[in-house]
Amino acid sequence: MTDGYDYSEYDRGRGVNYWQLDRTLRRELARVYEDNEFEWAEPRLSGFGAASGHVIADTADYVDNHGPELRTHDRYGSLCNRVEYVTEQFENERLAYGSGVVADVFRAPPGRSDPMPMSHNLGLLYLLSYSDPGLACPVAMTGGAALVLERFDDGELDEYFAALTSREYDELIEGAMFLTEEQGGSDVGATETTATYDDRADCWRLTGEKWFCSNIDAEGTLALARTEDAPEGTAGLSMFLVPHGDPDEGVLTKERRAERSDATVDDGLNDQRYRRLKDKLGTISVPTGEVEFEDTKAYLVGEAENGFKQMVQMLNLERLSNAAAACGIMGRVLLESKVKAANREAFGETIDQYPLMREDLVDMAVDHEAATAFTFETARLFSEHVAAERAGESADDAYRLMRLLTPIAKLRTGRMAVDTASYGMEIQGGNGYVNEFVTHRLLRDAQVLPIWEGTENILSLDVLRALDREDALDPFAVAVQERLDSVTHPALAEAVEAVTDEFHDLTAAAATLATEDAEYAELSAKRFAHYVFDVFTASLLLAEAQNEIESGDGRLALVARRFVDRKLTPREARGITNGDRFAVEQFEPIVRFETVDPTDIGPGTEPQTAADD
Template sequence: MAFIQQGPRLAHPLHHDRVLRAWLHATFDASERAALEADLTALGDYALLAHARALETPREEPVLTTWDAWGRRVDRIALSTTWREGAALTTRHGLLWSGQEAHARGLQRAAQFARVYLYHAASAFYTCPLAMTDGAVAALKAGGDSGLIAHALPHFLSRDADALWLSGQWMTETVGGSDVARSEVEARRDDAGRWRLYGRKWFTSAIVGETALALARPAGAGNGAHALGLFFVETRQPDGAWQDGLRIQRLKDKLGTRELPTAEIELDGLAATALGEPRHGVRKIAPMLNITRTWNTLCALASMRRALALAGDYALRREAFGGALIDKPLHRDTLAAMAAEFEAAFALGFGVARLLGEVESGLADADSVAAWRVLTPLAKLWTGKLAVRITSECLEACGGAGYIEDTGLPQLLRDAQVYPIWEGTTNVLALDVLRALEDGPAPLGAWLRAQWPVQNPDAAPVHATLDAAARWWQQARQERTRLEAGARGLALTLARCAAATLLARAAQSAGTHGDARPAAALRRFMEHGLLRLPGSAADECAAILAQD
């Protein structure tokens, strides 16, 4: 009988993820873990089901039907099976509401993102509207409109699938992109004094959400970001039809995340409610971005973990050059290098998630709040880039099979490319880090030093790198162009130092139980280097890019 290679099999994402299980043990006490176990197990079970289904059935994508058979405008969007299952899973297992539960130690966000981490890779990016809905909760709370909060939050945090609302995020326009200050969608008062929106939004993720938060410029308000307002809209009428003034022009044909319905829309008088005074809308979306960027980080981790799990299992099943791939020193070294980077990223991502819960609960001191503001964009930008690199390496680790569509592996790479783009590209986030640093990286460095386990010999390289970053900033701040040009290198350096610090804490906790694996991952991660500061001057960049 001819040889047929076995494909990689997905082990249970909860039971066979030692990094996750060690973190759960270190973070929650026995009673808290017991309370989480049912949801986490169920989400792991669903991940296995969804993975098997994806390999056995044709891939589903959303389909827009603009007109019905009789010429009526319907803009009906057919969704995939996985998306139709999303509301029930969300409400049953607390993917949204658990993040808002009170917890004496501020661990509600840690518990929520453990759920998200297990669900994401199976969700066909249903986690995208969940992230935006979670962000909308934060924005509405910050806005302080008690009537709007009472109206929307029970739906956003519902435990009943039929009552659940999702929120979209309508920011991007053709003229602006990340530069939302150039937004042209206009808000005008009608004869009854209600706001209505007019214009075109070029990229609206999860258009099927029942609500959205939209930036718009009040008529006559002037130019610039400060003149923009933030508006809440409901997209559906009671009978399920679209609201008057909302038309879907087309669904986007994207590289990845293809199950996620992303649309271009035209607004022609869509009713809206301003969140507070219709000014400083960009400032008002900041609470939402802190949430959605954390979701982006945790989802990037989930994708990395899925790719590593499949590449690792394939290495056990594939024989080449006289033995199993896992026994080949170079292949084993390659997998270990990726796993060490992932483990450090995991420590940083879940460290930010835990900090978020402590900040929201009022349990974080001023230094921790300041560190969280910097670590949130740092974690997002670094894990976004790392997810692309690791998924690409994992496809390569599967050889030619990694390039074959119906193995399911290429989709991992296409989908991963979204992480460094959504919620701010790497460069946009790096500039955000500059603004968050204010007085430079020294305060963050002091906070990280305070987190480092006592008498750990691996601390010296991290502290030396933090000192180098502080010196670079002091020199570069004298010339704004140099500071901006080096922002990405500075951010990546600080992210790696933060990841090493939090991984060191995890290694110390595991070491007390006789588990030396996190310490080995820490040593390997630090061997890859921490320093990513730029070396090229502005004139060198100009010379490199110059054309004849």
């Protein structure tokens, strides 16, 4: 039993341990890890939560004001091709990669015989996004590049895989993914970059331009290009690894780059030109720019003309990383909002005592719970899929369901992060609009999340492909029904009935999409994707609430009922005539995590919190 958090003890959302203050993440990771995995991981998650809250949270603000700069000429006027960073950026990178965020999910960490599940990578990335969502981008792409090499490389690129998954920062290389071209955008099949094999140099050479390249100077970049006589469209694309350094000189690790940092001209680098860095709204800590390849040395990854399929493997992880970052931003904004509301006095009371603010904070908390539960359930399925591939086995149902949920996780949480950050600024008042206060940066950083790794429209169309090609509705229906069947507590009965009704309507909607023409299906795709999120999340929260009740806490039952009421229950006169006082009466358990006695959560009762005992 707990009496929850007193947020008036804090003056802002830093100088704290984000892991210790985020019970939502702690619950979800405890659920999706195996018991021995969570026991091993918890002190490491806590350690990184402290580093993120005490060190990275401060230095990220400085980096945001002193972002990377492109140096095109040295002091003597000679051409060079270098991105320069402030020292604080390297400090944050050392802390992030030193946490094992990439290494531990590809190699068995000390004290374990097997790698950690991919959920561990996403949990650490979530904590990093509390303080610097921009840095989360290269960390995510490093993991994505490693996943592609692990899955498709025949051993030729073992040195690069070892460097991408290094536990030692100095021996590390970072990954990137250069896909977007100016004429193509989301239409990857319009790629014009070409690849020609150089017999004399025994390597491929790429020629073309990439338009939106995040982590532009990564030491190990994946890029799509079209080989000679390859067909048009995505079917003709191949995947290449483009080293930052000249591959004839070996892998250019962070340590080797540091040794060469005093060189005035960048000799020994691969032939690629950084045209300029983008002047971006947010995510300043990751340099994004335009790259020109001109006979740039590269290595083919896997089979030729299989690049698009390989990219999809990486995109599954990148989209989940995007969702984890969105949840982390929501968690930080919610923390900053709770602290502000508990300390800001207006008209003789702290503002968290007023009904409208209580309702805002309750619903922000419920949104955060929903986004995090959906994201890490999808991460669990992705972990199961990756583990099965490594073992040479099949996890067909997990893969099919993951393929449906992954684009939905990305499209829904990205938008939720923007909305949450925007309102978090409003709670701060005028200070929220000022650069010295972190919500300003969090909103700027969140705004890219609906764009990275596919816009909402592109992702909605991918949902239709998952229904068609993977027949994903069947495992989805099984998963929802199993969760609803597991809920037996009377206090959840009305919510289960409401979700069951919507579940039946959703399956009818899926049948309609399967029989209508393509134009109508596409027109309905976005609404359908959001519908899936609402129904699946409701069933997930209700099942988790049942487990929590059996463990002696009814708090999550309140969260689940609130989610169902807001998203799936029609309300006459928009709820104004129903006498609902939920946000006022349940503020302490929802916002402050006070424990609720399960015997007091029945319909029509006012749940008793630990503070009332």
